[in-house]
Amino acid sequence: MTSKIAITPRSLSGGGHPALSMLTDKGYELVFPAPGQTPSEDALLSSVPGCVGWLAGVEPIPALVLDQAEGLRVISRNGVGVNNIDLAAAERHGIAIERAAGTNARGVAELAIALMLAGFRHVPWSDAMLHQGRWKRRKGVEAEGRVLGIIGCGAIGQTVARIAIGLGMKVLGHDPYPPKGFSPEGYRQASLDEVFEMSDAITLHCPPSENPLIDASVIARLKSGVLIINTARAELLDDEAVLAGLESEKVSCLATDVFREEPPEPSNLLSHDRVIMTPHAGGFTEESVTRATETAVYNLLKVLEQ
Template identity: 35%
Template sequence: MSKVVISTSSFDIHNNPFIQRMIKAGVAVITNPHKRKLSEEEIIALLNEDTVGLLAGIEPLTERVFASAHSLKVISRCGTGLDSVDLAAAKRHNIAVSNTPEAPAQAVAELTLGLMLTTLRQISQTDRMLRSGEWPRMQGHLLAAQSVGIIGMGHIGRRVARLCQAFEATVIAHDPFLQQTLQDVTLMPLEQLLTEADIISLHLPYSADTHHLLNENAFSRMKTGAIVINAARGGLVDEIALYDALASGHLGGAALDVFEQEPYHGPLLKCDNITLTSHIGSLAKESRHRMEIEAADNLLRELVNIGLMDEK
């Protein structure tokens, strides 16, 4: 009997027609028993030697994982990023890899907009102060008055740009792979964007080339009072340098949904001028449902293509 593993921390198998089709065909579907991100050792143990397909979360899928999973033929990532997958190793082991780049885009874009508004109007700080018995009357800023710099104009970046334009903000962008982009969005070099933007929002993949893209040098180039938003990948930001820029008052605020190590326990927890969320970018019910459906569809299609499932 074929075995498929679903390693995401949660997954609605009962309302997923593609998973149900696999089950009816006799495929054993195994879910994540820990209900959290798996370590390398845990995913190795879960895959074992008899798993043919993996519906993946954000656990590390390394050469060591693939070498131990002798029967694995298909990985379908439930989400956008593939930085947790060693794609070169997957190719060497003849493992097909897919993702769902469009499904979570609106959810992440809307969270990004929420983080911008929360930071500009100091909503989190006001809430904390009110609960401690104060009645703060802090003056914030309008999104309409800001120049928003978007780094990465892919599925999510484009949506963020449109949402910001709806608020009448000026939008500038950097994307080395584009020559032109949305109407009324000005493309420019990264160095120029860092100096001109009031808000800088990251929407690009993580790789060795983008590791700590926002570092001490980048923060020093930003305007005094600038705001940094990261709902993309944790490794894009040097968190220690960000802490220093916030603590010194050079940056006016920040909001992070992703971190280099998750769960996060670092020094940014001490900052009052940052909003932190627990990697919830795609966790809107509607987007999550679409993401799970598309990921399961991708998995089933590839299993059919390689002859491990019948077409009907």
């Protein structure tokens, strides 16, 4: 009987990837619960049971699905975050969890910088005005000499820091576990208070906690006109507080690549004309997808073939 492997990342389930041939060459049958889409819980329940491996994306993987996934030995993420997985349930069933750490760092970092520059220069708003036949301008700011605060200084945060320094920015980095040996000129490890109070732009590259990292009390302490970039997790922000910050212009722009639901439901925050959105595309580059897929496949085989 052929062993099955579920493939659920949207970047792979719609059109496949050459790296997946490493699995079929080994005799595995690939199962695609929702080609080109984020699979629903029902789709997972109908497809994952009977699979020995699972190459997973950012879709929620609850205990209910894992409880039904008899025979599943390993979940291999095509990224580093695993907060979408019920880890207690996985441990209870003896399911190994593998991560493709660092593989999408460059793609996410470049998008974070692109969002920052687009916010500094009001690129989406200007484009929208011209498409409407309206010749209107908003005065922007230049990156050189500005302070970028980075919360989360792993592979992505460090890459962001290097690019920002290349733009002439001063960089403050905060991480509860500061990276060893990372101290380029123009970068300084800082407290969370310093990042909040001194940054002209703040970019998030950390996992979510029980409560939002940026809420009304934090926004009150930020520099006036701060730009917030979020390519990490939507739960890091208090949406109502950020909306109030935009309305008061304490926050000049929110640029986000992540949402609580994907695709997101319309909201007052997301419809604001100083919110820039991209559809969770940080790691969706040719290079990042290839690195992440190859690593995820290697990690699957490492567990299944041992």
